[in-house]
Amino acid sequence: MKNIQFALWKKYCLLVYLVAVFSISAASAQQEPTGIFLTWKEDPLTSMVVDWHLESSTSEVLHVQEQGTDTWAQHQSEVNPFPHSERKIHRVALSGLKPGTSYSIKFGDRNKEYYFNTMPADIAKESIRIAIGGDSMHDQAFMEKTNTQVAKFDPHFAVIGGDLAYANGDSTNVGRWYQWFDAVKNTLIREDGRIIPLILGIGNHEVRKAVFEEGEEIIFNDENRAKMSPFYYGLFAFPGQPGYGVLDFGKYFSFFLLDSDHSNPIIGPQTDWFKRELSIRDDVTQIITMHHVPAYPSVRDFNGTTQARVREHWLPLIEKAGVKLVFENHDHAYKRTFPIKNNQVDKDGVVFIGDGSWGTRPREVHDPETTWYLDKAISIRAFTLVTLQGSSFNIISVDEDGNVIDSYPPNPLLK
Numbered sequence: 001m002k003n004i005q006f007a008l009w010k011k012y013c014l015l016v017y018l019v020a021v022f023s024i025s026a027a028s029a030q031q032e033p034t035g036i037f038l039t040w041k042e043d044p045l046t047s048m049v050v051d052w053h054l055e056s057s058t059s060e061v062l063h064v065q066e067q068g069t070d071t072w073a074q075h076q077s078e079v080n081p082f083p084h085s086e087r088k089i090h091r092v093a094l095s096g097l098k099p100g101t102s103y104s105i106k107f108g109d110r111n112k113e114y115y116f117n118t119m120p121a122d123i124a125k126e127s128i129r130i131a132i133g134g135d136s137m138h139d140q141a142f143m144e145k146t147n148t149q150v151a152k153f154d155p156h157f158a159v160i161g162g163d164l165a166y167a168n169g170d171s172t173n174v175g176r177w178y179q180w181f182d183a184v185k186n187t188l189i190r191e192d193g194r195i196i197p198l199i200l201g202i203g204n205h206e207v208r209k210a211v212f213e214e215g216e217e218i219i220f221n222d223e224n225r226a227k228m229s230p231f232y233y234g235l236f237a238f239p240g241q242p243g244y245g246v247l248d249f250g251k252y253f254s255f256f257l258l259d260s261d262h263s264n265p266i267i268g269p270q271t272d273w274f275k276r277e278l279s280i281r282d283d284v285t286q287i288i289t290m291h292h293v294p295a296y297p298s299v300r301d302f303n304g305t306t307q308a309r310v311r312e313h314w315l316p317l318i319e320k321a322g323v324k325l326v327f328e329n330h331d332h333a334y335k336r337t338f339p340i341k342n343n344q345v346d347k348d349g350v351v352f353i354g355d356g357s358w359g360t361r362p363r364e365v366h367d368p369e370t371t372w373y374l375d376k377a378i379s380i381r382a383f384t385l386v387t388l389q390g391s392s393f394n395i396i397s398v399d400e401d402g403n404v405i406d407s408y409p410p411n412p413l414l415k
């Protein structure tokens with residue numbers, strides 16, 4: 001009798017064990033990534049950094065297949081902490097890819113397929129489209145509405161130039177980053193599974209100055225920058241430390257991201273770096289630069305300290321390098337300046353476009369009729385679509401409802 005009871009007990013235990021194992025594996029197999037994020041830190045013609053966020057810290061495999069072939073390659077994820085969160089960032093940095101090629105990807109054991117495109121080998125004959133703006137999320141609904149318009153234009157990639165989740169580097173605001181990644185996942189992955197890569201700049205709302213004592217002199221090193229801005233440095237592969245950087249798209253395009261007095265001073269090593277890096281790109285066909293605080297503000301005071309520093313320290317370098325387009329943010333409105341050189345309107349000058357109204361509540365703008373540098377300023381949520389081909393460019397700017405609100409060079413068909 002005892003033997004029978006013991007045998008039944010063993011069967012019961014086995015059953016409980018099997019149910020538990022099945023439940024755990026089913027749950028982990030079903031867990032979709034909470035965030036999916038693509039960017040670059042090397043040449044976008046041949047590389048891609050793929051991030052997916054999970055609760056699990058167990059490394060997973062990224063399955064990658066060049067479309068049109070029938071073999072899948074496996075890449076093991078590096079697992080990094082998601083700052084101030086139980087989540088983990090699973091990351092694979094792919095290199096040695098073919099330009100202008102589509103790659104399917106699958107995360108771990110999940111069946112769902114996504115894909116991305118590497119950038120084309122050259123843009124002499126085919127154009128590329130870049131969606132650019134800033135100040136993305138006062139409100140997740142605002143961000144998703146603009147993202148939806150961005151995705152309709154099927155840009156090769158998108159750029160948001162600072163003030164991303166408005167988390168202010170504060171651990172208690174980690175939920176705002178969850179919302180931000182939700183917005184990206186909900187609206188910057190197209191219906192056919194194509195993930196739109198993102199390049200992200202730093203703004204004042206990425207930074208928490210309160211981590212230092214009152215009156216303490218801030219030393220700008222990696223440790224202090226990460227302390228001031230844990231999410232910006234912890235979440236994204238590019239630019240990483242020291243918070244500014246340049247991406248070279250072969251020899252046809254270089255994109256500079258600068259830090260306008262947020263986790264790096266304008267004056268000092270950053271400007272030295274900028275000058276040096278611009279000077280060695282004489283042979284690059286097109287260069288665009290971006291920073292957060294506008295040299296030519298549509299809302300704020302022209303004589304503000306940071307605005308003046310950008311004009312004094314960066315604009316001479318930008319003009320000398322022959323840059324024609326600069327993107328600025330921070331003011332929560334749409335603006336485009338006249339071409340400007342030496343701080344006056346000049347047809348051979350630089351056009352400044354922004355001003356950070358991707359997903360913010362718009363502010364009242366200076367009147368273009370009485371503001372010498374503004375050709376256009378509108379209190380509206382918008383982004384700009386830049387098209388580059390060969391050595392030429394054009395832009396249209398689009399509001400959150402999909403209306404084209406501006407174009408440059410002027411397009412008579414859009415007037």
Ligand SMILES: [Fe+2]
Pocket residue numbers: 162163203204205292329330331
């Ligand atoms: Fe800002």
